[in-house]
Amino acid sequence: MDMCSSSAKHPVLLEKTKTEDNEDKSQVKFQENEFIPKLQENTVHSQVIGECSDTRKDLSDAGSSSLPTLQKFLPTNYNSYTKEHYSYAGKNIIIQESIESYGAVVWPGAVALCQYLEQHSTELKLQGATVIEIGAGPGLVSIVASLLGAHVTATDLPDVLGNLQYNIFENTHNCTVHQPEVRELVWGEDLELNFPKSAYYYDFILATDVVYHHYFLDKLLTTMIHLCQPGTVLLWANKFRFSTDYEFLEKFKQIFNTTLLAEFPESTVKIFKATLKWD
Ligand SMILES: C[S@@+](CC[C@H](N)C(=O)[O-])C[C@H]1O[C@@H](n2cnc3c(N)ncnc32)[C@H](O)[C@@H]1O
Incomplete structure (x- = not known):
C-alpha cells in the first residue's frame, strides 16, 4: 500500500478534539478507513491533480537573487537517490529521498x-501564517505548509540542508506566495543568537x-520552548x-498544554497541538 495514492485513505481523526491530559478513551471514535503510513515505498499517485509546471528544472535555472542561498547548501553527497510522489494542496509534489540519512x-x-x-x-488560518519546521528532513511538511499559503522557514542539521533546499525549491518555486526559507537549526544550539525572540x-x-x-531529546524540548511565544501553536x-518516546511525551505534557488532534492506531502515529504553559 502506498502512503497517499488514494484519496480514500484518510487518517483516522478523532471525532472531536480531546485534551490528551484528560483523555477518555471510551469517547474516541474513528472513521472506518484506517490510514497506515509506511516508510520507503513508492508513492506514485494515480491522479496528478496539479503541478508547478516550470519548477521541474535544475536549481541552476534559478533567478540570480536566489542562487547564493541555494548554492550555500549544495551539493548533498548521497550516492543513492529515489523520487517519491505525493499529492497535497492540489499539487503534485516530488520528494528526492535517500536511505543514507534519516x-x-x-x-x-x-x-x-x-x-x-x-x-x-x-480553521488553522495557515494563509499568511509564519511557520517554522524543526527537523524538516526532506521537506514534505514545509512544502505543503507553503503551498497552503504559509510563510515557512524549514530547518535541520547542516548535512541535510542541501537536499531539503533542493526539494523545497523544486516544489514551491513559482507556485507559492511566500518562497520558503531554509536555515540551519541544530536543536539547543545558539538559539537566541540565530533565532532571537525579539526578531522572530x-x-x-x-x-x-x-x-x-x-x-x-532535552535539546529538542529546549528548542520547542525557545521558539514559542504567546500565541504560538506547536503541531x-x-x-x-519506544518507551523513551512516551517518556518524552510525559515531559512534553508538563511543559505544554497538549491536545491530541488525531491518531492512527495501526501505525501508532499521533498528532498533538500544544501551547506553552506560561505560568
Ligand atoms: C526521523 S527524521 C524526520 C524528518 C521529517 N521531519 C519527516 O518526518 O519526514 C528526524 C529529523 O530530525 C533531524 N535532527 C536530528 N537530530 C537533530 C538535531 N540535533 N538538531 C536538528 N535536527 C535534528 C534529522 O536531521 C532529521 O531530518
Missing part, C-alpha cells in the same frame, strides 16, 4: 501532518518524527515506538 526520508508523521494541514488549513515570531512550529531513539506528529 533526514533524507519522509517519515510517517510527516505524511500524517500533511494530511491534517491540508484538511484543516482554513512564529504562529506555528511544525515537528514530525523528531522524537525517536536519539540523544538530543507535533510522531510515530510512537
